[in-house]
Amino acid sequence: MKRKSQGLKQRPSHDTEREFGGTLGALCIPVLLPLTVMFLIGVSRSPEASLLQWPPALPSTDQLWDPLAPVLLLGWISLHALLYVLPLGKLSEGLVLRNGTRLKYPINGFHSLCISGMLLMLLLGLGAPLGSLFELLLPLAACAIAGSYLFSLYLYIRSFWVPSHALALGGNTGNPLYDFFIGRELNPRIGNFDLKYFCELRPGLIGWVVINLGMLMKEVELRGSPSLAMILVNSFQLLYVADALWNEDISKEAVLTTMDIVHDGFGFMLVFGDLAWVPFTYGMQAAFLVVHPQALSSLGAAAIIALNGVGYYVFRKSNSQKNQFRRDPTHPSVARLETIATATGKRLLVSGWWGLVRHPNYLGDLLMALAWSLPCGFSHLLPYFYVIYFAVLLIHREDRDERQCRAKYGLAWDTYCQRVPYRIFPYVY
Numbered sequence: 433m434k435r436k437s438q439g440l441k442q443r444p445s446h447d448t449e450r451e452f453g454g455t456l457g458a459l460c461i462p463v464l465l466p467l468t469v470m471f472l473i474g475v476s477r478s479p480e481a482s483l484l485q486w487p488p489a490l491p492s493t494d495q496l497w498d499p500l501a502p503v504l505l506l507g508w509i510s511l512h513a514l515l516y517v518l519p520l521g522k523l524s525e526g527l528v529l530r531n532g533t534r535l536k537y538p539i540n541g542f543h544s545l546c547i548s549g550m551l552l553m554l555l556l557g558l559g560a561p562l563g564s565l566f567e568l569l570l571p572l573a574a575c576a577i578a579g580s581y582l583f584s585l586y587l588y589i590r591s592f593w594v595p596s597h598a599l600a601l602g603g604n605t606g607n608p609l610y611d612f613f614i615g616r617e618l619n620p621r622i623g624n625f626d627l628k629y630f631c632e633l634r635p636g637l638i639g640w641v642v643i644n645l646g647m648l649m650k651e652v653e654l655r656g657s658p659s660l661a662m663i664l665v666n667s668f669q670l671l672y673v674a675d676a677l678w679n680e681d682i683s684k685e686a687v688l689t690t691m692d693i694v695h696d697g698f699g700f701m702l703v704f705g706d707l708a709w710v711p712f713t714y715g716m717q718a719a720f721l722v723v724h725p726q727a728l729s730s731l732g733a734a735a736i737i738a739l740n741g742v743g744y745y746v747f748r749k750s751n752s753q754k755n756q757f758r759r760d761p762t763h764p765s766v767a768r769l770e771t772i773a774t775a776t777g778k779r780l781l782v783s784g785w786w787g788l789v790r791h792p793n794y795l796g797d798l799l800m801a802l803a804w805s806l807p808c809g810f811s812h813l814l815p816y817f818y819v820i821y822f823a824v825l826l827i828h829r830e831d832r833d834e835r836q837c838r839a840k841y842g843l844a845w846d847t848y849c850q851r852v853p854y855r856i857f858p859y860v861y
């Protein structure tokens with residue numbers, strides 16, 4: 433590879449603010465989070481399912497390898513890469529980059545979900561033992577983790593051949609460990625194939641619901657039919673994933689303007705998050721239910737469905753209101769909302785959902801997270817891991833977003849914070 437644009441020298445900025453605990457975080461997180469994935473899968477299938485057991489039970493090395501795992505994983509990623517490049521759906525432009533250009537993205541994630549669903553139904557019809565995913569979970573997770581390290585290394589190395597405007601502002605500190613972790617290049621691409629965008633929405637997110645379906649099929653193998661708790665967990669999480677992919681199309685700004693796409697480089701954190709963390713920990717409730725069946729009353733189920741419905745309503749309505757306002761502030765559904773002006777020309781909503789708290793979409797997401805855990809009962813902490821992790825992630829994310837908004841909007845942001853004092857939970861936080 434030839435080093436591009438000699439004129440644009442990449443000078444590391446040593447005074448860049450470091451996130452996620454800086455070098456110490458970059459050293460510990462890539463070790464601790466993969467171990468957490470293994471630990472959680474191991475615990476979910478042990479009879480005690482205790483998160484607090486000491487020393488923590490990690491799987492033995494022979495439990496981590498199955499030759500089928502890399503084949504399935506590579507096949508899955510290749511299928512989604514193929515679906516990504518097929519001329520399905522439309523092309524959308526991302527935000528303006530530092531060099532004044534805009535990248536084009538194919539908006540066809542929902543097509544990929546539907547085609548994956550049809551292929552799975554076909555496989556099930558042909559008698560494919562989808563329930564075997566339960567036994568393969570550890571080897572699959574081990575392969576996804578190993579693949580994440582290798583892929584992040586590739587991304588780190590290739591980032592030295594791109595011009596400086598293609599680097600993420602926060603990922604070029606000159607500290608190799610930190611830059612590898614946080615990501616140097618903002619939008620790594622092979623031709624028109626955007627690696628970050630592809631990974632964020634497709635193989636991991638759709639893989640998560642496929643693993644869930646595998647857990648449901650395992651339950652059918654063991655007990656003859658799926659339990660109500662398993663059906664609820666599968667349906668709620670399928671709704672969440674389908675919503676993400678459907679809304680990629682309806683309001684494409686929603687995904688193309690998230691801080692992951694606009695601000696963060698593509699390094700180990702996002703690679704591992706997208707390809708290993710999401711598919712293998714977000715569905716922990718279904719894995720838990722295979723070994724720890726729960727009886728759920730109709731009344732309990734109705735209450736949980738209502739909670740998920742309320743959470744989804746708040747999440748969807750608030751996200752859609754902001755996206756609509758971003759696209760067209762004169763649209764009748766948002767035109768009457770109260771706003772404040774900022775020096776950049778953009779206005780901030782101070783009424784409607786965004787006048788209730790500063791992150792109503794996080795509130796809805798957290799209510800849904802709780803509804804995904806409740807079908808697993810109250811006997812164990814493990815199914816609540818996701819809610820606890822997610823609350824920590826969103827509080828930290830909210831803090832990062834606030835800092836970015838304060839830098840962008842200055843005084844107007846402070847005024848917004850005075851007008852809307854609560855961040856996520858009205859009258860609490």
Ligand SMILES: NC(=O)C1=CN([C@@H]2O[C@H](COP(=O)(O)OP(=O)(O)OC[C@H]3O[C@@H](n4cnc5c(N)ncnc54)[C@H](OP(=O)(O)O)[C@@H]3O)[C@@H](O)[C@H]2O)C=CC1
Nearest residue numbers: 690691751754779780781782786791793794797829833837
């Ligand atoms: N399941 C999971 O693991 C995760 C899910 N999520 C979900 O993804 C969704 C998107 O979240 P995220 O990307 O963090 O950020 P948000 O969708 O909350 O967007 C924040 C941005 O919105 C704009 N904004 C903030 N306040 C206002 C206002 N009052 N008026 C107008 N615009 C405003 C600002 O962007 P600008 O200045 O550019 O307009 C700000 O940077 C959420 O629903 C979240 O719950 C997120 C992370 C992980």
Ligand SMILES: CC(C)=CCC[C@@H](C)[C@H]1CC=C2C3=C(CC[C@@]21C)[C@@]1(C)CC[C@H](O)C(C)(C)[C@@H]1CC3
Nearest residue numbers: 632633675676687690692701702704705706709710
């Ligand atoms: C602990 C660790 C390694 C964290 C990495 C964070 C990632 C897991 C998350 C960062 C932002 C995400 C988003 C979604 C999934 C989780 C990650 C990748 C998302 C695709 C889920 C579905 C939503 O509707 C969404 C599209 C808004 C969302 C975008 C952000």
